[in-house]
Amino acid sequence: TQLLEQSPQFLSIQEGENLTVYCNSSSVFSSLQWYRQEPGEGPVLLVTVVTGGEVKKLKRLTFQFGDARKDSSLHITAAQPGDTGLYLCAGARFGNEKLTFGTGTRLTIIP
Amino acid sequence: KAGVTQTPRYLIKTRGQQVTLSCSPISGHRSVSWYQQTPGQGLQFLFEYFSETQRNKGNFPGRFSGRQFSNSRSEMNVSTLELGDSALYLCASDDPGLAYNEQFFGPGTRLTVL
Numbered sequence: 001t002q003l004l005e006q007s008p009q010f011l012s013i014q015e016g017e018n019l020t021v022y023c024n025s026s027s028v029f030s031s032l033q034w035y036r037q038e039p040g041e042g043p044v045l046l047v048t049v050v051t052g053g054e055v056k057k058l059k060r061l062t063f064q065f066g067d068a069r070k071d072s073s074l075h076i077t078a079a080q081p082g083d084t085g086l087y088l089c090a091g092a093r094f095g096n097e098k099l100t101f102g103t104g105t106r107l108t109i110i111p
Numbered sequence: 112k113a114g115v116t117q118t119p120r121y122l123i124k125t126r127g128q129q130v131t132l133s134c135s136p137i138s139g140h141r142s143v144s145w146y147q148q149t150p151g152q153g154l155q156f157l158f159e160y161f162s163e164t165q166r167n168k169g170n171f172p173g174r175f176s177g178r179q180f181s182n183s184r185s186e187m188n189v190s191t192l193e194l195g196d197s198a199l200y201l202c203a204s205d206d207p208g209l210a211y212n213e214q215f216f217g218p219g220t221r222l223t224v225l
Contacts, residue, residue: 042115042201042216043154051212088154092212098167099142099212101146101154 003027004091004102012108016078021105023072023089030094032072033063037086079109112137115217117202123223129194130221136183136204142166143185144214145177148199157200160185189222197224 035043049065200218203214
């Protein structure tokens with residue numbers, strides 16, 4: 001059973017469009033991280049959210065942590081080809097430092 | 112600072128063989144974690160080492176083992192390889208100055224078992 005389910009699994013959109021990726025769980029997390037992985041490389045940390053309801057912005061990327069700390073979303077505005085990659089959420093549960101990674105969303109931005 | 116390095120980058124083995132993968136964390140990072148990434152199962156946690164001691168372990172069989180040296184470098188060993196062990200093995204270290212176990216990943220070792 002996967003603790004963190006991401007949707008959609010695959011997403012292919014045109015450059016300039018907006019998109020949202022979701023990360024959902026029935027478990028409560030003390031913090032949640034988002035990573036992006038490009039082919040041939042390891043995941044790279046984008047952001048960490050730690051407070052229920054928190055919203056963080058990183059240029060065209062907006063990250064939100066759900067009020068109940070069970071879900072998160074990543075919204076990209078005016079997507080660019082450089083946003084192409086595998087997006088992974090990862091959560092840490094209270095009292096357990098081990099990270100659990102989500103199922104991943106593979107995003108392709110078409111020029 | 113140099114990033115996390117992993118060697119080798121690519122490896123081809125046959126069933127029944129064993130393999131050792133190496134990871135050098137970012138200078139100053141004392142915790143090293145290992146993950147297995149496959150298309151079907153995604154990114155799965157193997158184990159974490161801190162100050163030469165295994166601190167956390169995932170749900171993998173005993174064929175998967177690891178160790179950490181006094182300079183924080185880590186090795187992972189898989190014995191009696193199976194076809195299903197084909198995967199990208201990622202090593203990550205974390206910065207003691209960050210509060211939420213954020214991971215800094217290496218580029219991975221692509222293991223193919225024939």
